[in-house]
Amino acid sequence: MLDWRFFTERTCAAVRALGSERHRHSTRWALCLSDPFEFACGLFALLAAGKQIVLPSNHKPAALLPLAGLYDSVLDDLDGLLANGAGGPCAKLRIDPRAPLSLVTSGSSGVPKVIQKTLAQFEAEIHTLATLWGTVMRGVTVVASVPHHHIYGLLFRLLWPLAAGQPFDRMTCVEPADVRARLAALQNTVLVSSPAQLTRWPSLINLTQLTPPPGLIFSSGGPLPAETAAIYTQAFGAAPIEVYGSTETGGIAWRCQPQATHQNEVSDAWTPMPAIDVRCDTEGALQLRSPHLPDDQWWRMEDAVQIEADGRFRLRGRLDRIIKLEEKRVSLPELEHVLMRHPWVKQAAVAPLNGARMTLGALLTLTEEGIQAWRSAASRRFITQALRRYLAEYFDGVVLPRHWRFCMQLPFDERGKLSVTQLATRFATHPLQPEVLAEWCDDNTALLELHVPATLIHFSGHFPGLPILPGVVQIDWVVRYAAHYFARCNGFQTLEQIKFLSMVRPGTTLRLALAHDPERARITFRYYVGERDYATGRIVYSKSAVV
Template sequence: MIALHDLLLDDDACNTPVCLDGALTLDRAAFRSRVFALAAAWRAQTEARYALCIDDPFDFACAMFALLACAKHPVVPASHSPDYLASLSEDCDAIITDADLAGLQGGIAPETAHAIDADAALTLYTSGSSGTPKPVRKTLSQFDAEVRTLEAQWGALAGNATVLGSVPHHHIYGLLFRVFWPLAAGRPFDRALCLDPRQLDARLAACDAGIVVSTPAQLARWPSMTGFASLARSPRAFFSSGGPLDADTARTYRATFDAAPLEVFGSTETGGIAWRRQDRSDAWQALPGIAVERDTDGALFVRSPHLGHHDWHRTDDAVDFDADGRFRLNGRLDRVVKLDGKRVSLPELEARLALHPYVARAAVSVLQNASRQRAGAVVALTGEGHAALAAHGRVALTKALRRHLAGYFDLVVLPRHWRFPLALPCDARGKTPAAAIAAAFDARAEGFELLSACRDGDACSLELRVPSGLAHFAGHFPGLPILPGVVQLDWAVRLAAECFDETRDVASIDRLKFTAPVGPGALLALRLSRDPARGRVQFAYRLGRGAEARECASGAIVYGSAA
């Protein structure tokens, strides 16, 4: 092992491999030469804080250490999208991209050795609970402590293996496992990403041995892809971080490669905390040198050399400990979650949504879909938003809001499910309970799913989905399930009362017609038109979307007296 701050000093290991680039091996001498050339180009520049928007891991590492050698401050954004970078404009003075480095290729290194301050700092970003990206400042000595922890735990297993990755290096997990740990341990990292089993097979065939750094979402997808079960050479280990790996995926890897992936639990603030291998235990074991305790409210306390101080650090993870000192996670005490391995603040999603002119208020919840979690957004619209919904429909409105969010967030964390009620649900205190937001994506007690509602004076337009498993289909009719007309009428009466605050009893139903059958899974557009002078609400259901939509039921709900 070599300390990260000593990587630019002379030693007897200049031939140590750093990076595999196809058939080419870039060694420590090539790494240092490139670092010194970049440092010479940047040392005289007045800017102090540089955002590293570099996708190539070798160039990223060279740029990182060149800035540190110049006593400048590297900033590692979590996303390279223009809107996200604009939100960090006060935290950095300049941006370095792959294209910028391409213009600095070559050059003679003016130095042969250079010391870096062990306490030199860099900034990463994580999702805070306040609605804005949260900068996390860490020193090189903290990262050095962490790579020594990783080497103590898994160095013997990794040996001389090449580090193959399917994760970028813009977050702490990829930065540590794909760049810093290999550099310190003298273990090469692969320059290319392995995004599917065929790429992984090719890269494993090109090196003597490999370890794979991936995420739960990617590991869960690979078994269904071509080439997964027929890798020419098995990796020495699969590493996973960014969220818990589901048990079925762990079992699949155990059956295919004789070992479940090694999962690492931690955060940008804390660094690595614990690990597990689910074919041995589903509980988490603290990494070497890490102390863990449980607070009275269930929060996990951590004391770690990765923190940069010797005090206990309270996390927002709820845990239970077993008799062996291992712990199991019981969710978060805050509202920062991981979706497909990406950490995202639900308040930040809500805050960004609220900036759109269509959105009055928004609430976001995490929904469990089979073995994956997705975000769902419940949005109360402004007048402009209601006009857009009426003019262009729910699907177009959803696309517009997703485009708005895509400027700030990774696509995998954007809400996949959307609801547009007339108002957000609230309790007696005026609060919006998390359970009520999650319930907005379920079928209501009446049986339908309410996708959107839009009111314009005495008219209200709603979109409903008819669940396939609705109890009303049972026996109506065998072999050809049809939604009973009485159920459609009941839904119209109930929704009319909600839309227009109508509290009187229904006196009669006039001009009732059913003109087309409604089957399981149908989308229904319901138009309600209130005539207060006559004390009635006209309703009409249309089946389907666009030009192919056709009326399937209509009538008038008459109340006891004029409104």
């Protein structure tokens, strides 16, 4: 365990290094340390050295390239800094509360956006968190499944524990097995997570195996589905505490589902944090005044709200997700909300798609009932037509989604966010791959519905006047999908009983069934449409490659 003394010594050493001749003239630093402890040391060293800090949302080299104009140097190796930049003595650390930090967020559009904050704003937010939940933080270790370089992780897993004098775990627990191991090892814990992770975990692990359970679970990045909150309530006696806010505003409000009103009715309303005033403007948008903001002016959000008589409020979707199609206004959150009321739909994300004219694409995860309906139907088209008929009861036909995809899980990022860019890629075509219209898998079987577009380069020259999909391409797709859905299915060895029974022409929509036999180290596949087989066979892997 690393203690406070080691933290201050390492931070002071970094301050000395930053003051050396080698680094003295670099004033703007991108802080890209993947270890939370090293990140904390680097953060306070840069602040104490009077440097300007940029916190990128992604530390990958390609993601840093568009931000090159924002910084002079990158701090991604603290040991390297200390080894190459020895400087003079480090006096008592003094940090200006107005010290600037620039947080880079992708925003809803995927375009990097720079948010200017000060250390004083973070201090105000930590004070708010301590007011609400400070007693719970005593004697606990903070365990996290979210990164520390975004505002939520930065506050909840680093700055708040440091201010409270409580330890934080250096490991980022991506999988539920990691969480289980850390909770068992550390005993008294608070868990900082996201809606995407909390929603996924119950299908991967029995929550009662998380022992001892954390004293509190925090969630931020989006609303937690009510059914997920109920699962955690049943397992632990209380649902996660959800925090609503943004990079610009910091924390705004919180809730814990299911919570009862004074009439004993379950409510999904949010309670403003202490010292935060909220109101609704003429367009239905939330406005707030907050000590987490740089001044005392009213700040307008793009979230539509309904203010309750008791001062709480309900979220009613994003105002910036209201678009026009064929001169008709449509709320994308409302479309998603109505879709998720259908018994076949578990989660829904609707995005505008730009082509010859704007259309909508719907990316869905299905319930067990929905999966069964799709698997038993001749094609996904049966499901999409039923969903369109259902939506037509609520919306004009011109605004209904024209493109549909069924996936195992929505493409949330590490912060539990969905961007327009991420969604649009699920509807894009690729010159080498089919369009995955629907997918489902369990431990040893997978079923995909694939559209074979005429734009595939494999049709070029094969054959003139009668384009057909080469058999070797079909085998390549099987190998790729097997490796994707079944762990460690690589080490291709041989083919068995391969049969190409029907020609695959441009525009065909096929189903591909994969069956994994780990004991015999092979994948059995079948391309088919209805009762008609297009190709069948087996792919054998080396025994050491298949688990």
